[in-house]
Each structure stands twice: as structure tokens, then as C-alpha cells.
Amino acid sequence: MxxxxxxxxxxxxxxxxxxxxxxxxxxxxxxxxxxxxxxxxxxxxxxxxxxxxxxxxxxxxxxxxxxxxxxxxxxxxxxxxxxxxxxxxxxxxxxxxxxxxxxxxxxxxxxxxxxxxxxxxxxxxxxxxxxxxxxxxxxxxxxxxxxxAKLAGSYMCSGLTAFSALKKVAPYLEEGPLILVGLGGVGMMGLRFARALYDTKIYGADIDPAKRQAAIDAGADEVFDPSEDGIRKTVLKASGGGVSAAVDFAGSEKSLQFSQSVVRKGGCAVVAGLIGGNFSLPAPMFPLRALAILGTFVGSLTHAREMLDLVRAGKVExxxxxxxxxxxxxxxxxxxxxxxxxxxxxxxx
Ligand SMILES: [Zn+2]
Ligand SMILES: [Zn+2]
Known part of the structure; x- marks a missing residue:
């Protein structure tokens, strides 16, 4: 071979x-x-x-x-x-x-x-x-x-990562909304899976205006620019006190700083991206905000099968x-x- x-x-x-x-x-x-x-x-x-x-x-x-x-x-x-x-x-x-x-x-x-x-x-x-x-x-x-056939293998990586990250926020979504941070290829797949899985408001965030527009076109309810001054307050106001969950598809210092900052008390931020960097948060903030920060890595065989069913159903462009x-x-x-x-x-x- x-x-x-x-x-x-x-x-x-x-x-x-x-x-x-x-x-x-x-x-x-x-x-x-x-x-x-x-x-x-x-x-x-x-x-x-x-x-x-x-x-x-x-x-x-x-x-x-x-x-x-x-x-x-x-x-x-x-x-x-x-x-x-x-x-x-x-x-x-x-x-x-x-x-x-x-x-x-x-x-x-x-x-x-x-x-x-x-x-x-x-x-x-x-x-x-x-x-x-x-x-x-x-x-x-x-x-x-x-x-x-051209894409079937790639679903095992980016598709599965996006799907499995989305499944992790399920227990947090009762009060909605959900924000997806980083709207590149994986983030956009995440948006489509989120639309298929959950009946909640879905926000998108990206520093690139073209990506924000693509997210609106794909069904995001609202989009935000994380680099904008006072953006945290803007998101808190729009969401009535913070989102219940954030999925960070970028995974950089700035994206995680932003993602967790807009999560309400008792909510969670899931880190899926691997851009890299170093993130810190004062320790008392975890108990005071009852904040969960979770990592997610690819996904299980079960999630892989469920995800492929959504792909077959035409939920992913x-x-x-x-x-x-x-x-x-x-x-x-x-x-x-x-x-x-x-x-x-x-x-x-
Ligand atoms: Zn890969
Ligand atoms: Zn084993």
C-alpha cells in the first residue's frame, strides 16, 4: 500500500x-x-x-x-x-x-x-x-x-465535534438562548445541528461581518461582534440577563473570555475549538456564578450515528x-x- x-x-x-x-x-x-x-x-x-x-x-x-x-x-x-x-x-x-x-x-x-x-x-x-x-x-x-462520499469522512471530525458539543448543552437550555461563538466551518455546522436539535433562540458571534451574515442566512436569531465595545452588556440585555449556554468553536483566549462572560448564573460554556491560548478567571467566579466550563473532544460512536442521520435528513449544508x-x-x-x-x-x- x-x-x-x-x-x-x-x-x-x-x-x-x-x-x-x-x-x-x-x-x-x-x-x-x-x-x-x-x-x-x-x-x-x-x-x-x-x-x-x-x-x-x-x-x-x-x-x-x-x-x-x-x-x-x-x-x-x-x-x-x-x-x-x-x-x-x-x-x-x-x-x-x-x-x-x-x-x-x-x-x-x-x-x-x-x-x-x-x-x-x-x-x-x-x-x-x-x-x-x-x-x-x-x-x-x-x-x-x-x-x-466526498464528505462522509469529514463528518467524523468537524461534524461530530459540532454535534457532540451541541449535545452537551442540552441540560442547560430550558431558559435559552444559546450562543455559538466562532462561525467558521465547524461553528456553522453547529448552527445547523442546533436548529435541528433545539427549539430555543440561537445567537451567533464572530468578529467577521461576512460570517455573521452567513449565520443570519442560516437561521441564527441574532448575531454579535465580540470585538465591539460593551458587547457583553449588549448580549446580556438582548438575552434578558445572559445566555444559558455558549459553545466556543474558536477556543482562543479572547473567544473563551467572551463566551463565558455572556453566560448567566448556573449556565455553561463548552469549549470545542483548538485555536489555542491561555484563559484565566478568578476562582470565586465559579461558585458565585455557578458556572460550568466544559471541554468537548470529537464524539462517541453513538453521537456519530445520530449525527449522520441528521446529515441524511438534509440538516447540514x-x-x-x-x-x-x-x-x-x-x-x-x-x-x-x-x-x-x-x-x-x-x-x-
Ligand atoms: Zn479533522
Ligand atoms: Zn477503553
Missing amino acids: KRQSMIEYGEPLQETEVETPAPTGTEVLVKITHCGVCHSDLHMHDGYFDLGGGKQLDVRAGRELPFTLGHEIAGAVEAVGPDAAGVSAGEQYAVYPWMGCGACAVCTRGDEHLCKVTHHLGTTVDGGFASHVMVPHPRYLLSMEGLD AIPVELRNLDQANNALTDLREGRVIGRVVLTP
Whole structure:
């Protein structure tokens, strides 16, 4: 099998070739048809996340080089192990990449993505910038029926992140409204999921007027510019004392500062974005405001299935896709890093 692999962190990807493995036990060998190129691939390629104040979170541990990035994978079953039930060669699937050990309490309650064993395709084990990928069990294969093959893999990342973040605010929404902060690709998916899931007022916030307008066009009730003077008071006034929940799809110091500041007493702010930075809040504010700040990381297999049902029901508008050959993986990373990509670049091995 051919791969576009990271030979050294931060250096251009190179083609590597290894023997295509044969599936054993419950394994399923998938011939990749599409793999999306994502911002998290850039972080993995860098080898670190920015923590603000000049600090970095090193994410190079536990990964042997050469390593193959790519976690937004869709493809067709090529071969199945003797114990892999329910799938046959030729069937098309999106691959759930956030696998755990499959056996611990966290995994058995359905939260494999939070297992301390991270068997994550394209981030801890070799992923989808390749002609093939080995999937350890058929349960990670999600039906592609009614889905656009070009985008099916990408839903496992940005779509799932947006959907799962939105599910976390459910217990807080009785008094509404909900505000979504950061209206890029993930935030806009979040807006559409929020519209489908909840019957509450939904606000949007972004510093970019074009993104605010796009949110209005997609059904946001009101939009705000977080960089405007006195914006906190404006939001508190509009919402009658604060929103009940905020989802921060940016995840920067400024966005989280703003997101939590407009949440009313007893409300919550969910952090989904990974832009980076350092956020601080005086400790007494947590009890005095009965404030919850939660992180969310991708989502569970159950959420993945529920999310794909909403996609099939037409609740998510397709993003623009540019297809490129697998050997263009490195250029795709560079273009993404330099802000030249609109929508998603999807590699076609
Ligand atoms: Zn991704
Ligand atoms: Zn586990």
C-alpha cells in the first residue's frame, strides 16, 4: 500500500510504501476512496499545540516515524477477517477514527473516544493519507447510504465535534438562548445541528461581518461582534440577563473570555475549538456564578450515528470540496496552513 507519510515533524510529507496487510480476527481492510485534510493534521504535523504565552503542548509522544496522518476517511471494504461480522467486500463506509481499547468501563459505556488507550486513526496510529487502512472491528464502519462520499469522512471530525458539543448543552437550555461563538466551518455546522436539535433562540458571534451574515442566512436569531465595545452588556440585555449556554468553536483566549462572560448564573460554556491560548478567571467566579466550563473532544460512536442521520435528513449544508490526488497531500497541508483553502481539500488515493 502507498502512503504519504510524515518522515520528520514539520518537514514535507513523502511517499512511503509498505506491504498491504491482510485482516485477521475482527479486522477489516478498507480501500480508501476519500480522506479529508483537516486543521488537526497541521497540529500533528507541527508536533505541538499552542498553549499561549509562548508555551507549547508537545504531541509527539507515542508516535513512530514515518507516520501517516489523515482521520477523515471513507472507503470500500477490500477484505474482512474471519471474525468480522456484518460487512462484505465492496461495501462503502465512513470510518469512525476515535477508537479506544474497546474493553474498559469508559469504552463499554460508549465513550471510546475518551478511553485512555488512544487508537486514533491518523493521530496515534497510521491514518488515511494512504491507499488502505486497517480497521480493527466492523463497529467502526458507518453506513454511507444517503451521504456524499466526498464528505462522509469529514463528518467524523468537524461534524461530530459540532454535534457532540451541541449535545452537551442540552441540560442547560430550558431558559435559552444559546450562543455559538466562532462561525467558521465547524461553528456553522453547529448552527445547523442546533436548529435541528433545539427549539430555543440561537445567537451567533464572530468578529467577521461576512460570517455573521452567513449565520443570519442560516437561521441564527441574532448575531454579535465580540470585538465591539460593551458587547457583553449588549448580549446580556438582548438575552434578558445572559445566555444559558455558549459553545466556543474558536477556543482562543479572547473567544473563551467572551463566551463565558455572556453566560448567566448556573449556565455553561463548552469549549470545542483548538485555536489555542491561555484563559484565566478568578476562582470565586465559579461558585458565585455557578458556572460550568466544559471541554468537548470529537464524539462517541453513538453521537456519530445520530449525527449522520441528521446529515441524511438534509440538516447540514454540504461544504465546498476540492478533490486532489493522494500525492498532493503535502501541498494540501501547505495550502491549509496558509489559509488558501475554502471548504475542504479531500484526497483521493
Ligand atoms: Zn479533522
Ligand atoms: Zn477503553
